[in-house]
Amino acid sequence: MAIPAELPAEVSARIPERGLAYPNCESGRGARRGAALAADVLVVGSGAGGAVAACLLAEAGLDVLMLEEGSLHRTESFSTDVLAMMRALYRDLGGSMILGRPPIVFAEGRCVGGSTVINGGMYWRTPPRILERWEREDGLPEIGPRAMETAFAEVEREANPETQADDTLGVHHRLFADAARALGWHPRENLRNMRRCAGLNNCAFGCPTGAKQSTLVTWVPRALRAGARLSADAYVDRVLFEGGRAVGVRGRYLGADGRPSDRFSAHAPMVVLAAGARHTAGILKRSRLRARPIGRHLTVHPNAKVVGIFDQTIRPWWGAHQAHQIHDFLDDGILIGYAVPPPGLLAAALPGLGERSAELMALYDHMFPVGCLIEDTSSGRVVLGLDRQPQMLYSLSRRDTATAHEGVAKVCELLFAAGARRCLLPFADLAEIGSPDEIRRIRARPPDPRGLELMTVHIMGSARMAADPRRGATDPFGRVFDVAGLYVADASLFPSPIGVNPQETIMALVTRNARRWLERDVPRLRAARRDRA
Amino acid sequence: MSAPRHLSPSSAAILRAVIAAIRPRGHGFDQPIDEDVLLEVDRCLPCLPALARAALPLGLRLLEWGPAPFFRRFTRLSAMPRDEARAYLQGWLDSRLALRRLLVHGLRALVFLAFYQHPSVLRAMGVGWDRRLAETVRLRADTLDREKYGYPR
Numbered sequence: 001m002a003i004p005a006e007l008p009a010e011v012s013a014r015i016p017e018r019g020l021a022y023p024n025c026e027s028g029r030g031a032r033r034g035a036a037l038a039a040d041v042l043v044v045g046s047g048a049g050g051a052v053a054a055c056l057l058a059e060a061g062l063d064v065l066m067l068e069e070g071s072l073h074r075t076e077s078f079s080t081d082v083l084a085m086m087r088a089l090y091r092d093l094g095g096s097m098i099l100g101r102p103p104i105v106f107a108e109g110r111c112v113g114g115s116t117v118i119n120g121g122m123y124w125r126t127p128p129r130i131l132e133r134w135e136r137e138d139g140l141p142e143i144g145p146r147a148m149e150t151a152f153a154e155v156e157r158e159a160n161p162e163t164q165a166d167d168t169l170g171v172h173h174r175l176f177a178d179a180a181r182a183l184g185w186h187p188r189e190n191l192r193n194m195r196r197c198a199g200l201n202n203c204a205f206g207c208p209t210g211a212k213q214s215t216l217v218t219w220v221p222r223a224l225r226a227g228a229r230l231s232a233d234a235y236v237d238r239v240l241f242e243g244g245r246a247v248g249v250r251g252r253y254l255g256a257d258g259r260p261s262d263r264f265s266a267h268a269p270m271v272v273l274a275a276g277a278r279h280t281a282g283i284l285k286r287s288r289l290r291a292r293p294i295g296r297h298l299t300v301h302p303n304a305k306v307v308g309i310f311d312q313t314i315r316p317w318w319g320a321h322q323a324h325q326i327h328d329f330l331d332d333g334i335l336i337g338y339a340v341p342p343p344g345l346l347a348a349a350l351p352g353l354g355e356r357s358a359e360l361m362a363l364y365d366h367m368f369p370v371g372c373l374i375e376d377t378s379s380g381r382v383v384l385g386l387d388r389q390p391q392m393l394y395s396l397s398r399r400d401t402a403t404a405h406e407g408v409a410k411v412c413e414l415l416f417a418a419g420a421r422r423c424l425l426p427f428a429d430l431a432e433i434g435s436p437d438e439i440r441r442i443r444a445r446p447p448d449p450r451g452l453e454l455m456t457v458h459i460m461g462s463a464r465m466a467a468d469p470r471r472g473a474t475d476p477f478g479r480v481f482d483v484a485g486l487y488v489a490d491a492s493l494f495p496s497p498i499g500v501n502p503q504e505t506i507m508a509l510v511t512r513n514a515r516r517w518l519e520r521d522v523p524r525l526r527a528a529r530r531d532r533a
Numbered sequence: 534m535s536a537p538r539h540l541s542p543s544s545a546a547i548l549r550a551v552i553a554a555i556r557p558r559g560h561g562f563d564q565p566i567d568e569d570v571l572l573e574v575d576r577c578l579p580c581l582p583a584l585a586r587a588a589l590p591l592g593l594r595l596l597e598w599g600p601a602p603f604f605r606r607f608t609r610l611s612a613m614p615r616d617e618a619r620a621y622l623q624g625w626l627d628s629r630l631a632l633r634r635l636l637v638h639g640l641r642a643l644v645f646l647a648f649y650q651h652p653s654v655l656r657a658m659g660v661g662w663d664r665r666l667a668e669t670v671r672l673r674a675d676t677l678d679r680e681k682y683g684y685p686r
C-alpha cells in the first residue's frame with residue numbers, strides 16, 4: 001500500500017544524502033554457493049558500533065569486510081509507508097519480546113546502518129558520573145570524562161549533533177517545554193545527529209530528507225570510500241577458531257524472502273562482532289564460547305508511556321521527532337522525553353477492540369504521548385532459544401518498578417500542567433486518570449511489575465568490558481577474554497546502563513577501543529602477515 | 534483482487550473473521566477495507582520470527598475451535614456474530630495464560646497497523662504524513678546551508 005509522494009527529481013537531486021554512492025557493496029543474494037571470502041578484518045554488523053569500527057580500521061589501511069544481515073536501503077527509497085518501511089528496516093517487524101516479568105516489547109534495526117537508520121537521532125554524551133563510575137568502580141582505564149573527550153569530539157564531527165530549527169516545532173513541542181518550565185523543571189533542547197532536520201518525524205522509518213546522520217549516510221559510505229567492502233544480506237552464524245584464536249566466521253546468505261540460502265565462510269586474523277547486544281551474545285554462544293559473563297548483565301532502559309488527551313488540537317504528527325528532554329531526574333534514574341508514533345503503532349499500544357479502539361483513535365489529533373526511560377539496576381540474560389536465535393530474559397526488580405512508577409507520576413504531572421484532560425496509563429489495572437489529584441494513586445502502587453506495560457529500544461551490556469574475566473566478557477578495550485583475534489564493538493560493551501540515549505556512547509567507546517587495537521594489536525597482525533608472505 | 538500469498542485459504546478465512554471482529558468501527562472508521570487489511574497482514578508474515586510464523590496456523594485454528602472450550606459456545610469463531618466474536622477474543626486478551634494473550638495481542642497489533650495506516654483511514658483522520666514528506670524534503674533542499682554542514686564531504 002505505497003503512499004505516493006510527489007517529489008520532483010530536481011528537489012531530490014539537491015539533497016546530498018539522496019543518491020549517495022556505495023562502492024564495494026554487494027548483496028549476498030547474487031553471491032556464489034559456498035563462497036570463501038578473506039580480509040584483514042571482518043566486521044559483523046554495520047550499526048552504531050560496526051560502521052565506526054569498520055571505518056577507522058579501513059582508514060588505517062586494513063582490508064576490511066563488513067558482513068551485514070540486513071539489506072542496503074538507500075535514503076531515496078525511504079517513505080512514509082510505515083508498514084513497508086518496518087518490513088524493510090526492522091527485525092521481527094519491530095515486535096521482538098524480552099521475556100520475563102513483565103514482558104517488554106523491543107525493537108531493533110536489521111539493515112545496512114543497523115538501528116541508527118530507524119532511531120530517533122538523540123545524540124548525547126555519556127553522563128560524566130557514569131564514566132567516572134566505570135573508571136573508579138569497574139576499574140576500566142582511560143575512560144573518564146577527560147580521557148573520552150577526543151573520542152566524543154571525533155564522533156561528533158561526523159554526527160553533527162545540533163538542536164531543532166524553530167520551523168520544525170509543532171504545538172506539542174512547545175507544550176512540553178512550557179509545562180516543564182511551569183513545574184520548575186529545566187527542559188533541555190535535544191541534541192540530534194542531523195544536518196538541517198526538516199521536522200518530518202519519520203525518523204523511525206528511515207529519514208527521507210537525509211537530515212538524520214545515521215551510519216547509513218556517514219560512517220558506512222566513509223568506510224567504503226576508504227576501501228572497505230560490504231556484503232549485505234549476509235547472516236553470520238558463528239566464529240571459526242584455530243588453535244584458540246579466531247580466524248573467521250561462517251554464515252548463510254539470505255534470499256529475497258529473508259530466509260537463509262547459500263552458505264559462506266570468511267577468513268581474517270581479526271574478527272569484530274558488532275551485531276548489537278542481543279545478536280553479538282548470540283553469535284558468541286553459538287560459537288560455543290562458554291565463559292560465564294557472555295550473555296549476562298543485560299540491561300534494557302525500560303520505557304513506560306503515558307498518553308495525554310487534550311481539548312485543544314495538537315496535531316502531534318506535525319514536527320520533529322523529539323525536540324526536548326528532561327534531565328532533572330537523571331540522578332534518580334529517570335529521563336523524560338516524547339515521541340509520537342503514527343496512528344497504527346499508537347493504536348496497537350492502546351487498549352480496546354472494535355468500537356472502543358475507534359473511539360480512542362478518533363482523538364489522535366488531541367493526543368500527546370510522553371514517556372519515561374528508566375536507568376535500570378535489574379539485569380537479565382541472553383540465551384539461545386530452540387531455533388538457536390538469541391532470546392532475552394529479564395525481570396524488573398521492585399526497586400526499578402518503583403522508579404518506573406515515579407517516572408509515570410512525573411510524566412502525568414507534566415501532561416496535566418500542559419493542559420491534558422486525562423492521561424492513559426501503562427497499567428493493566430489502572431487504565432487512566434482524569435485529574436492531577438489522582439497522581440497519588442500511581443505513587444501509592446505497590447512495586448509489583450506485573451501489569452506494567454513497557455517497551456524499549458536500548459539494550460546493553462551482554463558482553464561487557466571488565467578488568468576481570470569473571471566480571472565481563474571482554475577486556476577493558478573490547479577484546480574477548482582468552483580468545484586472540486576476537487573483538488566486540490557495540491552496545492554489548494557497556495559495563496552498566498547509562499540513563500541516556502546510547503548511540504554516541506557506543507560510537508565513542510568503539511573509537512577509543514579501535515584506536516587501541518590499531519596501536520597495540522594491528523602492528524602484530526601486520527608483522528604476522530609479512531611473515532606469512 | 535489478489536489473494537494472500539503466505540496464508541493458506543483456511544487460515545485466511547479464520548483471519549478474515551478475526552479482522553471483522555476486532556477492526557475499528559464507528560467514529561469515522563467504517564472504511565470497507567477488510568480485504569486490504571488481510572493482504573497487508575499477509576505481506577508482514579515473512580517478517581515475523583520463525584517460531585511465530587510456524588505457530589501461526591496452529592494458533593489460528595485454536596482461535597477457530599476455541600469458543601467451545603474457552604467461551605462455552607458450541608460454534609466456531611468464523612460462524613459467530615461479530616459482537617460475540619469480539620467478546621470471545623477479548624477473553625483471550627484477558628486470559629491468565631500468557632500464550633493466549635500473546636497470540637491475540639500479536640494479531641491485534643498487525644490488524645491495527647494495517648487498518649490505521651491504510652491511506653483511506655489516514656485521509657479520514659486528516660493525517661497528511663505523505664504530503665509532509667514532499668514539503669520537508671523541499672524545505673531541507675531549499676534551506677540546507679552546505680558550507681555550514683561541510684558538503685560535499
Ligand SMILES: Cc1cc2nc3c(=O)[nH]c(=O)nc-3n(C[C@H](O)[C@H](O)[C@H](O)COP(=O)(O)OP(=O)(O)OC[C@H]3O[C@@H](n4cnc5c(N)ncnc54)[C@H](O)[C@@H]3O)c2cc1C
Nearest residue numbers: 045047049069114115119120121122236490491501502503
Ligand atoms: C526505534 C529506535 C529508536 C532509537 N532512538 C535512539 C536515539 O534517539 N538515540 C540513541 O542514542 N539511540 C537510539 N536508539 C538506540 C540505538 O540506535 C542503538 O542503541 C544502537 O544503534 C545500537 O548499536 P549497535 O551497534 O549495538 O547495534 P545496531 O545499531 O542495532 O547494529 C547491529 C547490526 O548488526 C546486524 N546483525 C545482527 N545480527 C547479525 C548477524 N548474525 N550477522 C550479520 N549481521 C547481524 C543487524 O542487522 C544490525 O545492522 C534507538 C533504537 C531504535 C530501534
Ligand code: SF4
Nearest residue numbers: 197200201202203207
Ligand atoms: S524529523 Fe524528519 S527530517 Fe528530521 S531527522 Fe527525523 S525524519 Fe529526518
